[in-house]
Amino acid sequence: MESLNPATEEVIETFDADDERSVEEKLQQAHETYEEWKQQPIEERQRLISKAGEVLRENKQKYAEIMTKEMGKPISSAVSEVEKCAWVCDYYAEHAGEFLQDERIGTEPGVESYISYEPLGPVLAVMPWNFPFWQVFRFAAPNLTAGNVGLLKHASNVPQCALAIQEVFEEAGYPEGAFTTLLVGSDTVEDVISDDRIAATTLTGSTGAGRSIGENAGKNLKNSVLELGGSDPFVVLPDADIEDAAQTGAQARCINNGQSCIAAKRFVVHDDVYDEFMEKFTEEMESMTIGDPMDEDTDIGPQAREDLMEGLHEQVEDSIEAGASLELGGEPLDREGAYYPPTILTDVPDESPAGEDEMFGPVASVFRVSDTEEAIERANKIRFGLGASIWTQDKTQAKEVAREIESGMVFVNELVKSDPRLPFGGVKDSGYGRELAHHGIHEFVNEKTMWVTDVSDTDEMVE
Structure with missing residues (x-):
């Protein structure tokens, strides 16, 4: 898997792709980590995503240069992209607890009824090269903070970016397996989606890729979010x-x-x-x-x-x-x-x-x-x-x-842009589902209906 500088046409570095055994080990590690990670208090998950934002800011020039050398983004834009990734980390560090708190719904006397927002499990993210940090972080920040774990299949021309993003979460103190990069080609994606340990998948990419991912997720009865092309x-x-x-x-x-x-x-x-x-x-x-x-x-x-x-x-x-x-x-x-x-x-x-x-x-x-x-x-x-x-x-x-x-x-009177505070996504052939804001953190959670009858009240009514 080559990292190629499109401005000079020079090979920066070559990486060995993950083989079948390596993919299996990473899937199992993600599965095992999830069982522990989902039990972490929301306050701890918010602390860690805040720390990830700090890591990004401390290393923004290094990460920006990786982006620029690997896919040609102007360096000033690359620095801004890293800063935006830190912003989305800050946003969910501040608001995730509010977005995920139980939603009380009044039903009957003597009954406590509410919606509990609970994580689903390991989520596969298939991401493109054009915003190689931002599009990953707008998935990772809400979903890791919701209690899911992430596996990243990044575009094959940005392996350095993929590994650098994994480094961010490691430096921030996330447990091994909470966010993992899979250095694999597109031909591996279908098998990963089909694996029982994967709970859901998200893609940012072309309409053609979206149809393929959506079909595979659908036949395996797994939730998916597709952010596809636009004109x-x-x-x-x-x-x-x-x-x-x-x-x-x-x-x-x-x-x-x-x-x-x-x-x-x-x-x-x-x-x-x-x-x-x-x-x-x-x-x-x-x-x-x-x-x-x-x-x-x-x-x-x-x-x-x-x-x-x-x-x-x-x-x-x-x-x-x-x-x-x-x-x-x-x-x-x-x-x-x-x-x-x-x-x-x-x-x-x-x-x-x-x-x-x-x-x-x-x-x-x-x-x-x-x-x-x-x-x-x-x-x-x-x-x-x-x-x-x-x-x-x-x-x-x-x-x-x-x-x-x-x-x-x-x-x-403004250009179209993504903002952590606003839901992001399209209709028609531009896909379905939403990222960012409180809408994004709810895409990959179980909206569980809870009905709790007060037994003491019931006994009194019976007597």
């Missing part, structure tokens, strides 16, 4: 602050080198402001600094792998061949590394990759619409439903349009 609309209405929309839109499209599920990908712009928006948006996209991801001034680094860049470019070429117009970029950069420039396509046909598929790189598809109703129709005219961004200064209109958008999240 988020960025809707610009006539009264929008165009300068702000254009600047934020470029950031929303190119963040993380354009490799984000919740990146703005389809720009739906009202005819009244289309020309003005395009002028400013193009300027903002052109101004992005492309370069060495270890340089603090770099906005866009390389794509995470050469083959991913080649696939993105093929989507652009196919879209142009189908009738789209190229306004900016559109060719891999002639330099060492998997670099692709900010790219803008207009006049995009519906039946083209830019019109119906997810473009996982800094490529923006721009659509002109004549009114708000057409903007809503265009925003919803796709199989994905992860997030959406709406730009207007009319708050009443913003709320009305937001309710019509088919997505799991809508942000008004």
Whole structure:
């Protein structure tokens, strides 16, 4: 299993994958640790997740450099990602006890009835390379604090990140087996899900991977959460602050080198402001600094792998061949590394990759619409439903349009982002279930109904 620097195309380090025996040992260790871990008081679990946040902050530069060297994320973004992981640890250290306390429900006199939130067991997390720390921690922080244990099958191109995350929990003082990395390929996942010791599974990844994981979890009657792809609309209405929309839109499209599920990908712009928006948006996209991801001034680094860049470019070429117009970029950069420039396509046909598929790189598809109703129709005219961004200064209109958008999240006059305080997830082909907030910590717990009759009261009534 190779750790390859996409900016230099150099092999950083090579790791031996876990063999069948090693996987078995790790599964058994997780199973045995769970039996003890679930008995730990919530206060102890909160203390440890708080400590994990401290470990992250103390080592943020080291972990950020691992991310940048392994998948090409600009170093400033990588540092911010580590800090965000510490934030989610802090959040559940503070709120997990509140979220998991018994929920009292009044039923009958002489009866104590309530919901008890209890852990399920070892949970398998299948995670992607694009936010290699954050997407793991937004799973791990709530679920370990709920009393589950975690096994991580990370993307094969970020083994150093996977092992570093395990190190965080070890340094924080978690017992062995509470969080374990499995260095395995995708072909092992089905067997792990099927194992009786695994209670549930979660995936962040492509729609295709989600269908496979969901099918395997379903046939084994195991709970699953799927956070899948997206092609988020960025809707610009006539009264929008165009300068702000254009600047934020470029950031929303190119963040993380354009490799984000919740990146703005389809720009739906009202005819009244289309020309003005395009002028400013193009300027903002052109101004992005492309370069060495270890340089603090770099906005866009390389794509995470050469083959991913080649696939993105093929989507652009196919879209142009189908009738789209190229306004900016559109060719891999002639330099060492998997670099692709900010790219803008207009006049995009519906039946083209830019019109119906997810473009996982800094490529923006721009659509002109004549009114708000057409903007809503265009925003919803796709199989994905992860997030959406709406730009207007009319708050009443913003709320009305937001309710019509088919997505799991809508942000008004802001780019779509994940926040520990808010539930995160999508609808349609963008998956199901929620991460973060109190919703996320409840995905992998047994919501047990408890009915306790006061026997002394019963006896008195009988007498």
